[in-house]
Amino acid sequence: MKGTLIILAFFTAGVxxxxxxxxxxxxxxxxxSMYALYLLxxxxxxxxxxxxxxxxxxxxxxxxxxxxxxxxxTGTFIGVTISSLLIPTLSLREVLAxxxxxxxxxxxxxxxxxxxxxxxxxxxxxxNIFREISTLLFTPLLVKYFGKLAGIASGGAxxxxxxxxxxxxxxxxxxxxxxxxxxxxxxxxxxxxVTFILTFGK
Amino acid sequence: MIAILIxxxxxxxxxxxxxxxxxxxxxxxxxxxxxxxxxxxxxGIGVGLNDKIIDNFYNIGLQALIIALGxxxxxxxxxxxxxxxxxxxx
Numbered sequence: 526m527k528g529t530l531i532i533l534a535f536f537t538a539g540v541x542x543x544x545x546x547x548x549x550x551x552x553x554x555x556x557x558s559m560y561a562l563y564l565l566x567x568x569x570x571x572x573x574x575x576x577x578x579x580x581x582x583x584x585x586x587x588x589x590x591x592x593x594x595x596x597x598x599t600g601t602f603i604g605v606t607i608s609s610l611l612i613p614t615l616s617l618r619e620v621l622a623x624x625x626x627x628x629x630x631x632x633x634x635x636x637x638x639x640x641x642x643x644x645x646x647x648x649x650x651x652x653n654i655f656r657e658i659s660t661l662l663f664t665p666l667l668v669k670y671f672g673k674l675a676g677i678a679s680g681g682a683x684x685x686x687x688x689x690x691x692x693x694x695x696x697x698x699x700x701x702x703x704x705x706x707x708x709x710x711x712x713x714x715x716x717x718x719v720t721f722i723l724t725f726g727k
Numbered sequence: 728m729i730a731i732l733i734x735x736x737x738x739x740x741x742x743x744x745x746x747x748x749x750x751x752x753x754x755x756x757x758x759x760x761x762x763x764x765x766x767x768x769x770x771g772i773g774v775g776l777n778d779k780i781i782d783n784f785y786n787i788g789l790q791a792l793i794i795a796l797g798x799x800x801x802x803x804x805x806x807x808x809x810x811x812x813x814x815x816x817x
Contacts, residue, residue, distance in 0.1 A: 531764070532763065532764070532767050534769045535764045535765075535767045535768045535771065536768070536770060536771040536774075537771060538768060538771060538773060539767065539768040539769060539770060539771015539772040539773075539774070540771040540772070540774050540775040540781075541771075542768075542771070542772050542775060543771065543772040543773065543774060543775015543777075544775040544776075544781065545775075546776075548772065551789065557744055557769055558766060558769040558770065558773070560768060561765050561766045561769060562731065563730070563731065563734055564762050565736045565762040565763065565766055566731045566732075566734045566735040566738065567735070567737070567738040567741075567758070568738065568755055568758050568759045568762055569735060569738065570734065570735040570736060570737065570738020570739040570740075570741070570742060570752070570778040571738045571739070571741050571742035571745070571755050572738075572742060572752065572755050572756065572759055573738070573739050573742060574739035574740060574741060574742020574743040574744075574745075574746060575742035575746035575751045575752050575755060576741070576742070576746070576752060577746050584741050586781070589813055590812075591807065592809050592813060593806065596802065596805040596806045596808075596809045597802040597806060599801075599802060599805055600801035600802035600803070600805025600806060601801050601802045602801070603797045603801045603805070604796075604797035604798050604799070604800050604801020604802065604804075605794050605797045605798050605801065606797075607797050607801070608793045608794045608796065608797030608798070609794075609797075611793050612790050612793055614767055614786075614790070615790060620794055623791075623794050624794060624797070624798045627798075628762060628816055631763045631766065631767065632803075634767075634770060635766045635767075635770060636731075638770055638773065643770070643773045643774055643777055643780060644777070644779065644780050644783070644787065646774075647770075647791075648787055648790050648791045649777060649791075649792070650767075650770070650791075651787065651788055651791035651792075652790075652791035652792070652794045652795045652798075653785045653795070655791060655792055655795035655796075656798060656799060659748065659795065659799055660799075667803055671804070671806075671807040671810075672806070672807050672810035672811065672814075672815060673804050673810060673814070673815075674806040674807070674810040674814065675807065675810075676805065678799075678802040678805070678806035678807075679737045679799045679802065679803055681798070681802065684758060684795065697812065716731065716732060716735060720731075720732065723805060724795070725801055
């Protein structure tokens with residue numbers, strides 16, 4: 526939660542700086558965010574590779590557990606397809622790309638604004654922040670009515686870190702492993718799926 | 728965009744090699760946070776300079792909310808079926 530607020534603060538500070546127009550030319554003209562994105566992806570890779578805990582989690586698991594991220598991907602895409610019927614100004618491709626963030630707002634928003642447009646990048650930022658915050662708030666309720674996978678499903682890629690404590694508390698510690706696993710799989714897939722959705726067959 | 732995916736994969740390989748030193752993850756987390764803050768600041772600046780987004784902020788927020796609700800509802804219902812069928816056997 527604190528992490529999300531800091532991120533929103535940086536984003537808001539950027540928006541205000543942009544609106545004020547008090548920016549040096551070099552900052553606007555060069556494609557700084559592209560280089561920063563390269564750096565982010567490299568570091569994100571190191572984080573995944575160096576995390577011994579998550580690799581051992583993946584090794585100790587039976588096949589059934591793959592159903593969870595697969596179900597989250599399928600369910601998310603079906604759900605946002607229905608959402609897209611309510612949003613005539615966005616194409617299905619655009620809505621699917623936002624959904625493919627699975628709560629990983631920092632990466633998906635930057636990715637989408639580089640690949641597609643800043644406007645859709647902001648939709649991705651807000652939508653995926655909503656997904657994380659809703660998971661933090663409603664996991665107790667969701668688990669009560671929709672079973673112990675509900676918090677993991679709602680959390681998407683965030684179920685490996687930011688929403689893990691609340692999931693582990695309400696679904697039980699034996700579901701924490703499933704939660705971490707599903708979150709890792711989705712986190713790794715986010716950049717690939719967003720790229721695929723926005724560029725394939727275009 | 729291929730460059731980005733290759734960078735991520737090479738990062739994973741570097742991480743696998745450096746993972747035996749616990750300090751790697753600590754330093755990497757700090758750098759990763761700094762990179763995320765920088766990127767969101769830059770995204771914010773781009774948005775602030777873009778009048779079309781600023782004038783439509785309410786609409787954009789509403790669209791984001793509708794997509795988030797669809798994503799959550801879809802995955803929760805789907806995983807409910809998976810839970811009932813494969814996990815809740817006892």
